[in-house]
Amino acid sequence: MDTLEQPNLTRNAALLPDTGEPGFGVYVHWPFCAAKCPYCDFNSHVRHQPVDQERFTAAFLKEMASMRQLSGPKTVTSVFLGGGTPSLMNPSTVSAILDGIAREWHMPDGIEITMEANPSSVEAERFRGYRAAGVNRVSLGVQALNDRDLKFLGRLHDVADAMKAIKLARDIFPRMSFDLIYARPKQTVEEWERELRQAISYAVDHLSLYQLTIEEGTPFFGLHKAGKLIVPDDDQSALLYEATQEITASEGMPAYEVSNHARPGAESRHNLTYWRYGDYAGIGPGAHGRLTRGSAKLATATERKPEAWLDLVERDGHGVLEQEQLGYDEQADELLLMGLRLTEGVDLARWQQLSGRDPDPKREEFLLEHGFIERIGNSRLRCTPSGMLILDSVVADLAC
The missing domain is CATH 3.20.20.70 (Aldolase class I)
Structure with missing residues (x-):
């Protein structure tokens, strides 16, 4: 059996606390x-x-x-x-x-x-x-x-x-x-x-x-x-x-x-x-990534077939087949889509900075009145338990 005799003591340090940042x-x-x-x-x-x-x-x-x-x-x-x-x-x-x-x-x-x-x-x-x-x-x-x-x-x-x-x-x-x-x-x-x-x-x-x-x-x-x-x-x-x-x-x-x-x-x-819409590098066959570069976020996707990916990496140094620069509107939509999955909700200031607007007041009022979303102070917006059952519809309404 292939094992390691000595533990990596630095990687086995006590787990760091969650800072609340996307990371x-x-x-x-x-x-x-x-x-x-x-x-x-x-x-x-x-x-x-x-x-x-x-x-x-x-x-x-x-x-x-x-x-x-x-x-x-x-x-x-x-x-x-x-x-x-x-x-x-x-x-x-x-x-x-x-x-x-x-x-x-x-x-x-x-x-x-x-x-x-x-x-x-x-x-x-x-x-x-x-x-x-x-x-x-x-x-x-x-x-x-x-x-x-x-x-x-x-x-x-x-x-x-x-x-x-x-x-x-x-x-x-x-x-x-x-x-x-x-x-x-x-x-x-x-x-x-x-x-x-x-x-x-x-x-x-x-x-x-x-x-x-x-x-x-x-x-x-x-x-x-x-x-x-x-x-x-x-x-x-x-x-x-x-x-x-x-x-x-x-x-x-x-x-x-x-x-x-x-x-x-x-x-x-x-x-x-992922859900806080942080950056991540995706490595290996079929892996996706999101990497911030200046004002844009780069979406990457690699070749899915393992052997084809292997050949590409050995030839070109990577197996990336798709690189797409996501603009502010696309980033705002992704932030909303991911963040509303969380019970902590979405950072409204961050969403407003990306989208350049406030949530549509009529759509927000409708969702609030029907108990599908709620505000957490003035800084965050989240789905209620009822809203989680129709999450895709809530996201679609707010993203419009």
């Missing part, structure tokens, strides 16, 4: 999975031959150098190793990636460094290797706490594997989160309430709870279109969502974002960077 994150996408889940439309790929990790590591480091040229000097506030299944990486690969980030940008001790992991790929020795490399937060793709639904969701683990992974994560990492998917076929509110309370009893400080969505291009999409997969209707989904909010709040893990719940101080720093 600068680095996202690294590992695109490979052991199997493709039927609901998943993420950029993930199955390979039946071993992946050349040394070659991909060298490419990640090359693309980092290119992103550093685009971003300029920055202080990293979080790192996220996502996928795919990053827990298929060797610990030495993770260590080399983190070392590369530290070379390209200023990387203070104690920042949040998260890795996604699947319970089926969890081993204690490998987890300890990731911890030694500097990972201080793990996010487990548990998805369900009964074997029937795990099989339906195409997961390679069972509940026993999930429990083992949760225990290991709690023992080895300072912070741990896991994901569940609800609004599954025939799922009742009572069943979900029991499962959610069970999950909270296992969780340390953070849960990500997503409604099952049917995404075009997935096997579930074809089954749903053919009438062979029936998911809860809008009314039932709303009841499940409301039960989720009530139970997590009563158990001390309220929502801080539409689908994310945490004990105070345990919110995901990296995801807050």
Whole structure:
């Protein structure tokens, strides 16, 4: 087994507190999975031959150098190793990636460094290797706490594997989160309430709870279109969502974002960077980024196919296929779209500075009167719980 004998003591410093600022994150996408889940439309790929990790590591480091040229000097506030299944990486690969980030940008001790992991790929020795490399937060793709639904969701683990992974994560990492998917076929509110309370009893400080969505291009999409997969209707989904909010709040893990719940101080720093509309460098196949350059924000997107991305990086130093300069109006819309997902809401002064205007008074009054939004003093605007149920409509109204 590929492990690291000595821990990286600087990266294992106490976690820095959340300053409330948007920050600068680095996202690294590992695109490979052991199997493709039927609901998943993420950029993930199955390979039946071993992946050349040394070659991909060298490419990640090359693309980092290119992103550093685009971003300029920055202080990293979080790192996220996502996928795919990053827990298929060797610990030495993770260590080399983190070392590369530290070379390209200023990387203070104690920042949040998260890795996604699947319970089926969890081993204690490998987890300890990731911890030694500097990972201080793990996010487990548990998805369900009964074997029937795990099989339906195409997961390679069972509940026993999930429990083992949760225990290991709690023992080895300072912070741990896991994901569940609800609004599954025939799922009742009572069943979900029991499962959610069970999950909270296992969780340390953070849960990500997503409604099952049917995404075009997935096997579930074809089954749903053919009438062979029936998911809860809008009314039932709303009841499940409301039960989720009530139970997590009563158990001390309220929502801080539409689908994310945490004990105070345990919110995901990296995801807050997205939702607060901070900058982030996206590295790896299919990764997206947002980098401020002067008065504009540069949106980047890389080649999605892993081998094609690898060839581009080795030839050109990066796999970026799209670079778009976002103007003030586009930035204002993105700020609104992301910020209204948060219970802390949107910084109105920042939105007004980008958009050059105040919210339309008639539209705002309508949303206020119907209880979909509320003001927090004079500085912030946020969705109410009712508004979160129709978030896309609220954003569309305010952005006009």
